[in-house]
Amino acid sequence: MTPxxxxxxxxxxxxxxxxxxxxxxxxxxxxxxxxxxxLTVNEGDFISLLGPSGCGKSTALRLISGLMPPTAxxxxxxxxxxxxxxxxxxxxxxxxxxxxVAQNVWLPFRLRGTAFKVVEGxxxxxxxxxxxxxxxxxxxxxxxxxxKMRVSIARAMVTQPRLILMDxxxxxxxxxxxxxxxxxxxxxxxxxxxxxxxVTHSVFESVFLSDRVLVMAARPGRxxxxxxxxxxxxxxxxxxTSPAYAAACRExxxxxxxxxxxxx
Amino acid sequence: xxxxxxxATAPAPEAVFDAEEARRARMARIERVAKWVLPVLVLAVGxxxxxxxxxxxxxxxxxxxxxxxxxxxxxKDWPILFDALLVTLQITLMALAVAVIGGVxxxxxxTQSRWAEMSFYPYAVILQVTPVVxxxxxxxxYVDNRTVGLLLCAWLVAFFPxxxxxxxxxxxxxxxxxxxxxxxxxxxxxxxxxxxxxxALPFFLGGLRIAGGLSLIGAVVAEYVAGTGGIGSGLxxxxxxxxxxxxxxxxxxxxxxxxxxGVVIFAGLSFLSHLALRKWHESALKRET
Numbered sequence: 001m002t003p004x005x006x007x008x009x010x011x012x013x014x015x016x017x018x019x020x021x022x023x024x025x026x027x028x029x030x031x032x033x034x035x036x037x038x039l040t041v042n043e044g045d046f047i048s049l050l051g052p053s054g055c056g057k058s059t060a061l062r063l064i065s066g067l068m069p070p071t072a073x074x075x076x077x078x079x080x081x082x083x084x085x086x087x088x089x090x091x092x093x094x095x096x097x098x099x100x101v102a103q104n105v106w107l108p109f110r111l112r113g114t115a116f117k118v119v120e121g122x123x124x125x126x127x128x129x130x131x132x133x134x135x136x137x138x139x140x141x142x143x144x145x146x147x148k149m150r151v152s153i154a155r156a157m158v159t160q161p162r163l164i165l166m167d168x169x170x171x172x173x174x175x176x177x178x179x180x181x182x183x184x185x186x187x188x189x190x191x192x193x194x195x196x197x198x199v200t201h202s203v204f205e206s207v208f209l210s211d212r213v214l215v216m217a218a219r220p221g222r223x224x225x226x227x228x229x230x231x232x233x234x235x236x237x238x239x240x241t242s243p244a245y246a247a248a249c250r251e252x253x254x255x256x257x258x259x260x261x262x263x264x
Numbered sequence: 265x266x267x268x269x270x271x272a273t274a275p276a277p278e279a280v281f282d283a284e285e286a287r288r289a290r291m292a293r294i295e296r297v298a299k300w301v302l303p304v305l306v307l308a309v310g311x312x313x314x315x316x317x318x319x320x321x322x323x324x325x326x327x328x329x330x331x332x333x334x335x336x337x338x339x340k341d342w343p344i345l346f347d348a349l350l351v352t353l354q355i356t357l358m359a360l361a362v363a364v365i366g367g368v369x370x371x372x373x374x375t376q377s378r379w380a381e382m383s384f385y386p387y388a389v390i391l392q393v394t395p396v397v398x399x400x401x402x403x404x405x406y407v408d409n410r411t412v413g414l415l416l417c418a419w420l421v422a423f424f425p426x427x428x429x430x431x432x433x434x435x436x437x438x439x440x441x442x443x444x445x446x447x448x449x450x451x452x453x454x455x456x457x458x459x460x461x462x463x464a465l466p467f468f469l470g471g472l473r474i475a476g477g478l479s480l481i482g483a484v485v486a487e488y489v490a491g492t493g494g495i496g497s498g499l500x501x502x503x504x505x506x507x508x509x510x511x512x513x514x515x516x517x518x519x520x521x522x523x524x525x526g527v528v529i530f531a532g533l534s535f536l537s538h539l540a541l542r543k544w545h546e547s548a549l550k551r552e553t
Contacts (some may be wrong), residue, residue, distance in 0.1 A: 065443075065447050066446075066447070067443055067446060067447065083449060084447065084448045084449035086447055086448075088443070088444055088447050090440045090443075090444075092440060094438060094440040094441055094444065096441065096458075096459070096462065097544045097545070098462045098465070098543075098544045098545075099462075107444075107448070107458070108448055110458065111445070111448045111449070111450045111454055111458070139543055139544050140544075141544060141549070
């Protein structure tokens with residue numbers, strides 16, 4: 001059973017997933033990691049948080065995932081708290097080395113008390129979508145860096161959660177693998193129709209992937225610009241070389257320079 | 265070779281070795297053999313020297329028996345020594361089992377409750393650093409049952425490496441995986457079962473190998489302290505007894521058995537560790553290049 005894609009409405013007409021309302025986060029009562037961040041996430045959105053290190057983009061993810069509470073402001077989930085219905089991809093693949101690829105992807109089901117046999121079909125379908133069906137029985141150490149990251153993405157997507165958070169997932173990969181995974185991620189999004197918040201420090205990655213880019217600045221961490229990338233999905237190599245892509249990259253770069261300039 | 269490589273590389277039409285590769289392969293072959301031959305050679309030379317020293321200097325057997333006599337005594341006294349070995353082995357294995365249960369149990373308790381760790385960890389350290397020889401006489405005053413006393417002594421020596429290694433292992437679970445468990449709303453029990461215990465396994469097995477040797481040491485030391493027991497006495501008691509009677513060959517024979525027991529315990533636990541980790545842990549894997 002291939003996961004059925006959710007119908008994607010145009011921007012502005014989609015159902016709301018969550019809203020961040022003026023969220024602050026202060027560490028040790030002194031370090032302001034995030035100031036007055038507001039963000040509305042709708043179903044099917046692909047939102048990038050783009051900024052230099054220390055701009056609070058990872059902090060924003062940790063707040064949304066509920067790993068820590070905001071100091072001020074609110075994070076309101078449509079229809080109640082996420083209750084574990086969330087996917088997360090870290091910069092490292094973060095797989096369990098003692099478990100096979102299929103068992104790793106099983107983890108979110110397993111924690112809900114679902115037996116492997118019951119969801120085996122779903123797991124294998126998901127592995128096929130990321131091109132790893134032949135490696136279901138392999139251990140993580142047998143895989144390359146890019147393949148491990150695919151397993152991590154499969155694990156985040158297999159339950160079709162309401163929201164998937166990605167914290168610089170491709171930052172440690174080489175450029176060629178990274179481009180391939182960017183393409184594959186968009187293909188997956190088209191197939192499954194997931195909602196993603198994607199943290200990155202790459203202008204090109206954020207513009208290629210997202211329909212919205214939030215440019216952030218550091219000290220204190222805050223959003224300084226919100227760009228809408230109005231190119232239709234699916235996007236491919238044609239989009240990568242189009243004037244619209246170049247213009248968007250230019251705009252995002254300018255905003256990033258502005259962010260860096262303020263911090264310096 | 266990793267699975268990716270295996271799938272990616274087409275089989276070479278014919279094996280092509282350059283000089284460097286050939287040399288490396290030859291060295292590997294020699295090393296495989298030498299690993300076994302060299303220690304055996306050292307043993308043979310050592311035994312021969314021992315024998316010659318005894319014969320040439322006409323050393324009497326109540327001072328230093330030759331290796332032949334030790335072997336002879338081992339065979340002649342086998343019924344006595346084997347019974348003693350069983351007693352010592354029984355104490356050792358029981359102590360190891362209790363050390364595993366106690367060590368892992370305490371480690372789990374410590375990682376589940378910071379308060380328990382803060383309260384009890386210092387006392388676990390104190391128990392460990394106090395020499396068992398100095399505690400043992402007290403134990404035998406208050407504990408009537410000799411076996412329980414021996415067991416207690418051996419356990420005191422053996423449980424700490426398991427406790428400290430397992431605690432370290434439970435705490436070294438990947439931070440991102442721990443976060444992931446929280447995001448997925450895993451219960452405390454699920455986190456322990458699916459993340460912390462597997463993470464701790466290599467550490468625990470390392471502690472177990474140390475504890476195996478220590479429980480034998482603990483059992484032997486406790487027997488020395490417990491002294492005369494008559495029926496149901498272990499190898500250490502046989503050594504003491506033989507010493508009083510100037511039966512030096514039997515002392516050597518018993519010593520040999522204790523050493524062999526230690527080696528067998530270590531080898532067995534190493535094998536167990538290899539079986540448990542060979543599929544995924546770095547320590548059990550061969551370097552790929």
